[in-house]
Amino acid sequence: MRSDAASDRGEWTGIPLHPSRAGRSVLMQLQTDALIEARDVTRRFGSKPDLAAKLALRLGLAKPAPVVHALDRVSLKVRQGEVVGLVGESGCGKSTLGRVIAGIIPPSEGEVRWRGAPMNALPVPERKAADLAIQMIFQNPMAALNPRMTVEKIVAEAPRTHGLSKGENDAYVDRYLTMVGFDTTMKRRYPHQFSGGQRQRVNIARALAVQPRFLVCDESVAALDVSIQAQVINLFMDLREQLDLTYLFVSHDLGVVEHISDRVAIMYLGRIVEEAPVDEIFRRPNHPYTQALLSEIPRIERSKRRFKPVQGELPSPIDPPKGCHFHPRCPFAMDRCRIEVPKKIEIARGHQSACHLNDS
Template sequence: MSAPILEVDNLHVRFPITGGGMLGTGKRTLYAVTGVSFSLAKGECLSIVGESGCGKSTTALSIMGLQEPSEGTIRFKGQPITGPGAPSRMARAKAAQMVFQDPYASLNPRQTVNASLAQPLKLHGITGSEATDRIAAMLGSVGLTPEQGTRYPHEFSGGQRQRIGIARALILEPEIVVLDEPVSALDVSIRAQIINLLLDLQEEFGLSYVMISHDLSVVEHMSDRVLVMFFSQIVEQGGWKEIFENPQHPYTRRLIDAIPDPDVALGHGGLAAGATQPAAPAGWRFGSDGSAAPNVFSPPEPSELVDVGPQHKVRLLRA
């Protein structure tokens, strides 16, 4: 296997929170990301799933160089993205780009689609007919017409606007694309279209995806590997098959049980109705099953990611 394109090693992000609050103390620390490690191979889709507030977006922003880690290292093709010798902003923009949940928020309402696609190209010295050709080709790749390039964001539907957001992320031909809840704001009826578009583009451009979602049914069709996050930590990681067909952590089970379409939840020889929770291996216990909200102001209990199968790890506490 080729060297990973992205490596995240022991990422921690803590936010100092100042000001009173109910606890009465002046200063507290919020644990947003705790000890997250993973690597991404070229052409792979790695999904990070977990409920709101578990640290997915903070992880995404760290990968993009938009959030300074408290600890840990992030490398693109072996090169750290922070510290001495880190690539410039321009170089980073060509390496990784992000697609957001709400493309409307990231598009300038006074700019035509063509103008908003021309802007990053111009910053990278691409203008004139080369820019025009690239914009036309990109619009075609995301399923929009050249004529639509002359229109403004408000003239489009939510699904079309996400196509524009994707075009803007891909126009500089990045190798890694971080997709933060890319279909969560869209009507259920058009989510599949956008997911299929992302899969087509991944193939067309050889992209590597980090896909972030609170909804397991969304990642089901896209992921090669899945990381399950709960309260700032990875609680389970594995290939698609391990996570969907043989989930071990009680929290992963809860997420899979929450998939609305029973065909998805049960369609892969997976969980039978009323199936019992898997037991923790001898000498270990599970932490929270996610039914109670964690205290984000205390560090998580000491625990380990333990191998439970090839490429399949579960977070366990010593019993």
């Protein structure tokens, strides 16, 4: 069964809108407390020079290593039970933000908060509990699995290490493999003996086995065939209902994000430029970059909107443009855009956009 809003948007690859989406959008908008939050997170990559490197730099024998500006003062809240889609071109910083939120890499500046408390300020027992509650599912299921371990050992390893299962844990492992639709009679086989879709189910089971509350899904269906994508997406939504999970769903595919998310954040070159409930952002995109992304989705719509596709290449994060990062590719760029970073302001309830056009 599809909502009217979904009917307006048309079909995508045969994936029906999951029933759980229908009643949640209004509920999500009414909640204000974040389960997890990134506050003014900046992340730069570039090795710090050792003493020898510093000496070489002083003597002019070497050049400074380039610094990659992956994230620039990014703030994002994800509320309990919500699915937030994080969208943007390859290289815009989506995966980096996902890894910072998941605690895999630290921010250079800013902080990540779990249930309102800064992660790095939590007492050790609470920090360990928070680390277990936040899990990440990666894009490449084969690279994420130990090829020398059987499926059974892969799923059992972390729960046994953290004391979630004791002694014979066959029943514990079987529970989570069954939950993701994996045939438990094949649990003593190795990852290379399975298809990409089966391996991704193992990845999901491994994450669930430590009983998380929040999952960062980093392009988790991008490497799968379209028909398998549909199965895994619906699996994510079923698990959300069964286990009351919360997701940050990172993807470059707006079609997938449209069908799984309650709210969408659009990222461009290390900054979030627009954020809104999914129906709002697909019906009334505000930022020129969001409009350009939507113009590239083939669809039949009742409204005859026409947006200009994004032009040119994504600038290098080593030397990002001054002011608004999007201005070199924006058809509406003004002099102000070249020198002043636009602030993200609320243009409608729950709809924020960072564009100087909203001030003019």
